[in-house]
Amino acid sequence: MQEFPRYLYRAPFVVTGNGRVIADGAVLTENGLVAAVGSYADLKDVDAQVEDYEGHVITPALVNCHAHLELSYLAGLPGDCPAPGDMVGWIRGLLAARAAHGDVAAQNDASLMALARLYAGGCRAVADIGNREESGLIGGGFKTEVLFFLELLGLCGDSENAALAALAGIDADVRCTAHAPYSAGSALIRALKARAGHALFPMHVAESAQEVEFLRTGSGPFADFLTERGVPVAAFTPPGMGAVRYLDSLGVLDKHTLCVHSVHVEDDEISLLATRGAAVCICPGSNRFMGVGVAPVQKMLAHGIPLVLGTDSLASNPHLSLWWEMQVLREDHPDLPPEVVFAMASVNGARLLGIEDRIGALAPGVSSSLLAVRCPAKTEAEVLDYLTSIGTEISLEWLE
Ligand SMILES: [Zn+2]
Known part of the structure; x- marks a missing residue:
């Protein structure tokens, strides 16, 4: 077993913070940091523990x-x-x-x-x-x-x-x-x-x-x-x-x-x-x-x-x-x-x-403390619309 397990978080959508939405996305984390962001298809072969977040969107904090x-x-x-x-x-x-x-x-x-x-x-x-x-x-x-x-x-x-x-x-x-x-x-x-x-x-x-x-x-x-x-x-x-x-x-x-x-x-x-x-x-x-x-x-x-x-x-x-x-x-x-x-x-x-290298975007090198937000959206366009209009009805958990 590795001393620092690597996780591959998979969700129907991943939002990077800069407006990019990745369908069937995944985030690879290692040692408390994001190691890679992309489609699950591109990342599925890495040696990591897969955590599946069906019905969610993964976003930066x-x-x-x-x-x-x-x-x-x-x-x-x-x-x-x-x-x-x-x-x-x-x-x-x-x-x-x-x-x-x-x-x-x-x-x-x-x-x-x-x-x-x-x-x-x-x-x-x-x-x-x-x-x-x-x-x-x-x-x-x-x-x-x-x-x-x-x-x-x-x-x-x-x-x-x-x-x-x-x-x-x-x-x-x-x-x-x-x-x-x-x-x-x-x-x-x-x-x-x-x-x-x-x-x-x-x-x-x-x-x-x-x-x-x-x-x-x-x-x-x-x-x-x-x-x-x-x-x-x-x-x-x-x-x-x-x-x-x-x-x-x-x-x-x-x-x-x-x-x-x-x-x-x-x-x-x-x-x-x-x-x-x-x-x-x-x-x-x-x-x-x-x-x-x-x-x-x-x-x-x-x-x-x-x-x-x-x-x-x-x-x-x-x-x-x-x-x-x-x-x-x-x-x-x-x-x-x-x-x-x-x-x-x-x-x-x-x-x-002055903390963008650590928090707020979803990119390699930033903190792996991310959000998994429950989200019923079916298309990429619906995802950001949902996130910015759901208000206090939001349901989320931290990935960290
Ligand atoms: Zn004030």
Whole structure:
């Protein structure tokens, strides 16, 4: 008996992550890695233990490019937006719920359960944003890799200065990022981006019309809310432009910047994102929950902007499932090719997080922790259509 058994996983279909579907496909694994991918006919003579997955499709693991595991304990607690798109109203609910549920141990338990839920849904890596540095430890020992980013806020005056002072004391190996253009001032955003260097820099950008109103005029619901919170809004000089154009004016848009949400962007801002090489993380489920609108995905694709998918947190999404995100994305954009949608949930995300050599595609040399998804499809065309529209009805098991 070999010390490291080789397995040949066979299924009616194998999906590579790049949109390729192989009928009567097979994946040869060895020493924890994929050794070969192809048709069963081509691979059947290799010396390996055959595992037959009739009625399934074998896919790469999925990658979630935006979540807040730290907010998992607030699942459902902020409630719905008071009105569609009223993000400020929802944030008020979030802060009230947070104040009423301060037990850190219970919060950590909820984060761990959320991480287990992601794994059960086939997610192998997640870019996670939190406000407590210790939340960066949450992924230890889990098979779903957590790339944690400590998020800083401080719009102007004392709050921005305090964030800058705190930043100076954070260990260099902790990834840090800014929350959003309406909650982090220009000096803080610039300092965080400079600190990130050539590493990924995710930031919430243009999520709601209320955000853009505040950036353009300095007034509206966000101004009222910040004033209520004691932020000296008069000390903030509104840039008088949309969120993407504003970030570009700060010099922080480049190929390492990940603009999360990006729902309310003008056509010229889409061109700007493309010119700078910035990527966009679409969060269809959260956007639907908040009623903030639908991101201009087709235009972004036409401009060649790298697109990935994120769930956001359980506080703004009843599900923590990339299958749900794919389903909502296709409902919002019925013309999107299913292979493009599947790539957003798998190989595109892995590429963005810098782990594509290990996860997200199905190719020789990547991790052999793959998914066997129950799938009734009879033709190659039906397979990706099924995978990107089944949502939370998905039934899968890990091959590893
Ligand atoms: Zn978020």
